[in-house]
C-alpha cells in the first residue's frame with residue numbers, strides 16, 4: 206500500500222478483523238483460510254461479483270457506499286437462490302492514492318452492512334494496484350436442500366413477477382451521467398437506488414420452495430428474463446404497462462417515453478424476478494403485504510421460445526438477438 210500509513214497486516218487488523226468477530230471459523234482473519242460449518246439438510250449458496258471503478262461505480266462515489274454496493278450485489282445473488290447470506294470474502298485492489306480516511310470510511314460502510322444483514326467478513330485479500338479500484342466480493346449463504354431457486358425451473362403457464370420497482374437505478378445512472386435532468390426530489394431517489402441497491406433478502410428466502418424460477422435483476426429486466434427463458438427452454442410475454450415504476454420514474458417517463466428503453470434494458474435494479482404458478486397468487490399477495498413490498502405480475506411463461514413485450518411505448522426499443530417483441534402504441 207503506498208499512501209495508507211498501515212501495512213497490509215495492520216490494515217486488516219485495524220479495519221477488517223472486527224467484521225469477523227462473530228464468526229469463529231474466520232479465525233480473526235489471522236489464518237490462510239476460513240472454516241465454515243454447514244448444518245444438516247442445508248446447502249451452501251456461493252457467488253462472486255467484481256466491481257471496478259469507472260465501470261460499476263464512480264471513483265469519487267462515497268467510499269462507504271462503494272463498499273456497501275459491492276456487498277449488496279453479492280448477497281442479492283444469494284437471495285435470488287432462496288438463500289440466507291451468512292458471510293462474505295473481499296478481495297480488494299486498492300489504487301496507490303487510497304488514503305487512511307478513505308479506507309476508514311470504506312470499512313465503516315462495510316461494517317454497517319455486515320451488521321444490518323447479520324453477516325461476517327471471513328477472509329479475502331488486499332493488494333495495491335496501479336489500475337483502478339477493484340473489489341471482488343464472494344458471498345456465502347445457506348438454503349434448505351431441495352428448496353433452492355434456480356433460473357431453469359420456469360414452467361409453461363407460470364406468472365412472471367417482479368418485486369419493488371424497475372428502472373430506477375438505470376435512470377439514476379443517466380442522471381449522474383448528465384443525460385437526464387429532473388427536479389432534485391425525483392433525481393435523488395433514483396441516484397440513491399443506483400448507488401445503494403436494496404437486496405430482497407426476506408423475499409428470497411420466503412420464495413424458496415414457492416417460486417419455480419428466480420433471479421435478481423442485475424443486467425436489466427429484459428435480458429434477465431431472457432436468461433430464465435433460455436435456461437428453462439421456454440419463452441415469455443410481458444406487458445410494458447404492468448412493469449412497476451416508482452413515482453420518480455413515472456415522472457421521467459411521462460416527459461420522455463423513450464426512457465422505457467432504460468427501464469427494460471438498464472441494469473442494477475437488484476429486484477427479484479421470479480415465476481410462480483397461478484395457484485400461488487394468494488400466497489404471493491399475502492407475502493407482499495407481510496413484507497411491505499410490491500410483487501407485481503407482469504406477464505407469463507409460454508411454450509414458444511423468445512421474449513415478447515406488448516404495449517412498448519413509441520420511441521422505446523429493446524434489442525437482443527434471442528428475443529423478439531411486438532406491440533406498441
Ligand SMILES: [Mg+2]
Pocket residue numbers: 281282285420421422423
Ligand atoms: Mg444475479
